[in-house]
């Protein structure tokens with residue numbers, strides 16, 4: 001049985017996403033100019049204004065083709081906002097894939113049930129061995145990732161994984177199936193800090209087309225999972241849309257903005273992070289229905305930064321080095337580095353199917369060195385201060 005719509009699903013249903021997307025297409029250069037003057041009244045970065053609070057209508061303008069023609073100005077304004085709110089700090093984390101077993105069938109994923117790929121679920125000693133390799137590389141923020149297999153990756157298994165890794169990692173998050181209130185509470189008691197569940201697309205009809213079977217097929221259960229996780233004490237909530245999955249990428253970024261604003265309002269003690277992965281090659285051979293260009297990708301990040309100055313923006317190794325290095329200077333505040341997307345891939349690569357291929361293969365130390373050369377501090381351990389960095393002298 002499907003879950004009933006939660007509070008945000010009802011709020012989203014009242015948002016006219018097609019209308020906002022059409023509004024984006026119609027935005028004029030004059031409207032873009034006026035908005036840029038609001039978010040950055042002195043021109044690129046001079047002087048620092050109080051952050052303008054923008055609504056979805058303004059986000060639609062920032063995502064417009066007209067704003068795309070002003071990408072440099074948009075990026076400069078976003079950069080100043082990022083510096084003002086986060087300072088020169090970029091958090092580094094690593095994904096640790098504990099299993100690629102999956103009982104769901106998502107047409108875009110290399111782990112989907114039924115695909116003839118090599119499957120592996122790590123035992124606790126193997127998990128710890130992978131964790132120690134990542135700890136030796138400097139990581140203290142870890143994202144535990146798995147397919148959706150309620151037997152191989154049960155609640156008991158995941159709690160045991162968190163307990164095993166907690167002494168090595170002060171910050172642990174999960175990107176797994178969604179859970180009940182009780183399981184989130186057990187995971188938090190074991191030391192879990194964050195929960196990541198990408199909605200992939202907020203377009204219900206498209207969601208049903210690509211989530212063919214399994215637990216993840218339930219749109220409303222997935223969308224309401226954050227209320228259960230936050231109520232259980234999770235301090236970081238990660239949301240995302242997979243660009244290329246639905247034909248109207250602007251509508252998905254608008255919905256993602258609405259979701260981020262909702263979570264920030266409702267769970268104000270938590271850090272809300274947002275990600276916009278683009279579809280990469282995988283064993284699913286899924287073709288993107290729309291190609292989001294590099295310029296549009298940068299625009300979407302800059303627009304989200306101006307819409308949500310306090311949002312953590314996360315970027316994975318799906319993107320190539322040049323894109324990652326550029327976005328770290330504009331909007332991104334959290335990056336994975338040196339990633340493997342196969343279970344056991346750090347210590348024994350090639351023993352199981354990867355989820356998708358990565359494009360930035362630089363070791364973590366090299367990514368950290370890039371940030372230092374750019375004048376940024378790679379943050380391995382500490383949480384971002386959730387206060388205005390400009391107020392700290």
Ligand code: SF4
Nearest residue numbers: 102104106109112147
């Ligand atoms: S996206 Fe997640 S739930 Fe869907 S097939 Fe892949 S691992 Fe399974």
